[in-house]
Amino acid sequence: MNIPQYNGTVHPDEWVKQVQTICIINNIRQERDILKLCKLNIDASINVPGECNNLNDLIKALKAHPTFSIYKDGIKRKLDQMKFEGGEGGDTTAFLAEFRSHCDKAEIDNPQEIKNRLLRTYSSNEFFKNEFSKRVTGVTSIDEIYKLYSEVISDSSKAIKYGPEFLIAIKHLVTGKYLSSREINYQTGSKRQVVFCGEKILNENCWWYLSCENQSHKDEFQKNKVLYDDVVYLTHKKTGTTLSLSDFYRSPKTSYAEVHCFQFAWTNLKFIKNDQTNQENKTPYLKARDRVYLRTETDYMLRSQDVTFEIEDDNENKNDKNDTKPLILQEVVGHKEKVGRDDEWLIEKR
Numbered sequence: 001m002n003i004p005q006y007n008g009t010v011h012p013d014e015w016v017k018q019v020q021t022i023c024i025i026n027n028i029r030q031e032r033d034i035l036k037l038c039k040l041n042i043d044a045s046i047n048v049p050g051e052c053n054n055l056n057d058l059i060k061a062l063k064a065h066p067t068f069s070i071y072k073d074g075i076k077r078k079l080d081q082m083k084f085e086g087g088e089g090g091d092t093t094a095f096l097a098e099f100r101s102h103c104d105k106a107e108i109d110n111p112q113e114i115k116n117r118l119l120r121t122y123s124s125n126e127f128f129k130n131e132f133s134k135r136v137t138g139v140t141s142i143d144e145i146y147k148l149y150s151e152v153i154s155d156s157s158k159a160i161k162y163g164p165e166f167l168i169a170i171k172h173l174v175t176g177k178y179l180s181s182r183e184i185n186y187q188t189g190s191k192r193q194v195v196f197c198g199e200k201i202l203n204e205n206c207w208w209y210l211s212c213e214n215q216s217h218k219d220e221f222q223k224n225k226v227l228y229d230d231v232v233y234l235t236h237k238k239t240g241t242t243l244s245l246s247d248f249y250r251s252p253k254t255s256y257a258e259v260h261c262f263q264f265a266w267t268n269l270k271f272i273k274n275d276q277t278n279q280e281n282k283t284p285y286l287k288a289r290d291r292v293y294l295r296t297e298t299d300y301m302l303r304s305q306d307v308t309f310e311i312e313d314d315n316e317n318k319n320d321k322n323d324t325k326p327l328i329l330q331e332v333v334g335h336k337e338k339v340g341r342d343d344e345w346l347i348e349k350r
Contacts (some may be wrong), residue, residue, distance in 0.1 A: 007043040008067030075106040085290040086123040092150045126221040160226040160285040167207040167350040178206040181236045189249035193261040197304045198331035207237040226286040235264040242266035245334040252309040256333035268297045288349040300334035305342040
């Protein structure tokens with residue numbers, strides 16, 4: 001039976017548990033016997049009072065010895081050196097497990113001290129520094145503090161950002177097809193560039209990026225992030241045209257308000273959380289995998305459903321119109337009816 005020696009380099013609680021485990025394996029269960037084995041395996045340089053009559057007394061005596069303060073100071077130095085290096089969206093599981101273990105060993109149980117130490121682990125990231133500080137204000141549950149740390153790290157990668165380098169795709173949930181556009185014009189209505197729900201597999205027609213003209217209501221660290229309160233517009237990456245909705249023109253099949261892309265006009269939009277997202281995403285940020293509605297400033301909702309229309313592709317077989325086959329596209333429209341499942345969209349990011 002190999003009993004580990006206590007020399008001040010391990011937490012007394014942890015060491016006693018190790019000894020107890022070995023004793024149980026070897027069928028030694030009486031506390032007086034375990035206590036005797038513990039005393040026999042304490043380093044000679046550490047003096048323990050003789051009146052320790054049970055394991056709890058022994059643990060208290062070991063914690064009262066100067067070596068325990070030295071041990072805790074060493075653990076705190078390790079905490080001071082810890083930096084989260086996973087980057088945006090990095091895995092926090094192993095990092096927080098190690099951080100929490102060090103806090104337990106150093107007997108740090110003050111919520112504010114834990115908040116301050118966690119904040120220093122990733123203070124180089126402005127989004128994390130500001131968002132974590134805001135979310136843990138008033139929180140006293142240590143478990144909740146660690147949970148919020150993980151959520152903020154996750155949000156820093158899932159949050160949708162503005163600009164052509166941050167592309168998104170918008171999937172229609174009921175049909176599984178992506179909001180798309182291509183250089184073909186409607187043959188009715190505005191005769192501008194068509195908007196439709198295309199393939200169920202992402203392709204170059206599915207990618208969009210977001211812009212926002214007024215961000216004066218936001219903190220500096222939020223400026224490149226899309227908030228649910230933002231008024232935004234969508235630009236089609238491949239063609240450089242912007243999504244627009246017009247109640248002057250009618251959609252080709254169902255005669256709702258037409259949705260098209262145009263170079264010189266756009267429609268201001270707001271993302272609205274659906275009920276499921278409202279439960280899962282308590283933050284103000286639009287994030288990847290959010291389920292949303294898209295509403296215009298004039299209260300039209302973006303809708304698609306399993307309704308198709310035909311349109312000729314003027315860009316193919318221009319020399320032989322007899323060989324041109326019409327494209328069959330799923331209609332995208334704007335409406336002011338009661339919101340339903342046909343109005344739900346899923347946000348994805350590249």
